[in-house]
Amino acid sequence: MDFVKKWEERWDEALKLWSDYVKLTPAKFLFSASEEKVEGLTGSFAAIRLLDHRVLLSVEQIQKYKLEDYPLEIMGHEIGHHVYCPGDLTDQAKLIYLAGLALPRLGHLTSTIVNVYEDLYINDHLKRYQHLRMEEVYQRIGKNKDRFWNFYMRTYELLWALPSETLTDGKVDDLIQSDASLVCRMIRNFPNDWQKGMFDFASICFPYFFDENGVGSSNIQNLSTILDTLDAGKGMTPPSGITDIEVESEIFSSEIGSLTKRELGPADFSSICKAMGIEADISDIVYRFYKDKALPHLVPFPELRTPGAKENILEGNELWDPGSPIEQINWIESTIRSPIVVPGYTTVEDLYGEVESMEVRTNPIDLDLFVDCSGSMPNPQTSLSYLTLAGAIISLSALRTGSSVRVTLWSGEKEYETTNGFIRNEKEILKVLTGYFGGGTCFPLDLLEEGYKEKPKRKRHILIISDDGIDTMFTQKFPRDPRSIAKNALEKAEGGGSMVLQLYNPKGNSIVNEMGKSGWEIYPISNWEDLIQFSKEFVQRNYVRNQILR
Incomplete structure (x- = not known):
């Protein structure tokens, strides 16, 4: 245990390997297996935790591999994960996704491949620019006959001009030599843009985990000692800013096709979070996904503007x-x-x-949003739902101007979920929006009736997103006249009412035509993707112009 104090004294020196201005909480030393389990350090002698930007070190395993004399090599490497590669959760997520594209049927290995790829950049930087003894750390870990391990070690031998078999076990074959040469060029070509090489690196790694019969050939357990970013996102919330990712390849361009920007779906985002060790509810993951998708499209929401007193x-x-x-x-x-x-x-x-006063008082119009969630609608938790995305765009736009929002997700009779009245909590709003019923279709007239028994204090706009199933607003069996309920709601709301509908026959739907004549603005669309454009034009068409009321 004597080495621990010496390592602690050299923490600042390890930080300066990267910059004089880097500040991190000192590394945490774990002295027993029980401590390692509590902190989430399993298998490796070191790991990072992005939650609190911490470095974790296993005292027992450092002694096991006789690494006591390598404080700068090991601590400098772990610091490199925090300040260089990946640096943050968002970059880690992008690398996870790119690796997953190149590793079909090997989803459980994506975080492992990303880890060893990041290590190549960090170790090469420390060896070339700080002249640390990185190869000696691997020599202490020991050689291995595994093909992937030897390919990985041969890459280091080429990067650092080391003699053959310094790190590899025996003479490597031509395929390993060729692959290692390719990876060596990638590490040197993309030292500050490692995202460019991730797809190619994972594609090169892919065959090492299958033999000629398609059965896994490399033993992943051989890598466990050096894996230090597997659960880097543990305890964190899903990352933001990941809705589409650029896919680039210098070697396997034919495999990714002409589409270089991939648009992620909710299932992709959920898989990324799982691979990073993020233990979040599906509702939290989907909330973050749709919020990020909506942010670039946010537009000013309707508000009434009146001059102040003279x-x-x-x-x-x-x-x-x-x-x-x-x-x-x-x-x-x-x-x-x-x-x-x-x-x-x-x-x-x-x-x-x-x-005339130069002051202008704004009177935001609240949003009453009804989104169809019957069986004809996509499940927003497994695939991209443009109904959910449009609802998120309009709801978040409303919140920006001070409006309150009520969201109702509806399907069959008495089958709906709604927010607790008109609220301004975006997470609660999106939690309802990203839910799913998938049942029959029956518009919640009782909710519409209850909400407009009295005139609200502020104007409201009623917006309904649906398809031909909207006719249930008028055709369902209800104790009171459905048409009178809808008309009363429009009159009491005073902010107007819109229906954006995907209709089989827009002109021939008599119920929808009747709704249009009774005061509803009808916006037919041909496919759900049109909802994004509608959400932008909706505000411009109705409210942005002529806002000043005398």
Whole structure:
């Protein structure tokens, strides 16, 4: 245990390997297997944790591999994960996705391949620029006959001009030599843009985990000692900013096709989070996904703008009338006119005119959003739902202007979920939006009726996203007249009502035509993707122009 104190004393020196300005909490030393289990360090002698930007070190395993004399090599490597590659959770997520594209049927290995790929950049940097003894660390870990391990070690031999069999076990074959040469070029070509080489590296690694019969050939357990980023995201929330990712390849361009930018779906995002060790509910993952998808499209939401009260401006003085309040007398001006004050003769009061106020009061229009979630609609938790995305765009836009939002997800009779009234909590709003029923279709008239028994304090706009199933608003069996309920809601809301509908026959739907004549603005669309454009035009068409009300 004597080495621990010496390592602690060299922590600042390890930080300066990367920059004089790097500040991180000192490494945490774990002295027993139980401590390692609590902290999430399993298998490796070192690991990082992005949650609190911490480096974890196993005292027992460092002693097992006789690594006590390599504090800068090991601590400098772990610091490199925090400040260089990947640096943050978002970059880690992108690398995980790119590796997954190149590793079909090997999803359980994506985080492992990403880990060894990142290690190549960090170790090469420390060896070339800081002249650390990185190869000696691998020599202490020991050689291995595994083909992937030897390919990986041969790459280091080429990067650092080491003699053959310094790290490899025996002479490597031509395929390993060729693959190692390719990877060596990638590491040197993309030292500051490692995302460019991730797909190619994972594609090169892929065959090493299958033999000629398609059965796994490499033993992943051989790598466990050096894996230090497997659960880097543990305890963290899903990362933001990952809705599409550039896929680049210098070697396997034919495999990725002409499409270089891949748009992620909810299932992709969920897989990425799982691979990084993020233990989050599906609702939290889907919430983050749709919020990020919506952010680039946010637009100003409807609001009424009214001028403030007119402002008074001093124009001069006039004779004070004895019948006016005495506090209106301007005594200074009166005594200037005459040292002898005679009320009604020498006293004056200020004369004011009015000018238009430059202040404008905004009166946000609240949003009452009804989203169809019947069996004809996609499940937003497994595939991209443009209904959910459009709802997120419009709801988040509404929140930006101070509006409150009520979201109702509806399917069959008495089958709906709604927010607790009109709220401003974006997470609760998106939690409802990203839910799913997948049942029958029956518009929740009872909710519409209950919400508009009285005139609301602020204007509301009622927006409904659906398909031909919207006719259930008028055709369902209900104790009271459905048409009267819808008409009353429109009148009490005072902010208008819109229906954006994917219709089989827009012109021939008599119920929808009747709705249009009764005051609803009908916006037919041909496919769900059109909802994104609708969400932008919706505000521009109805509210952005002519906002000033006199």
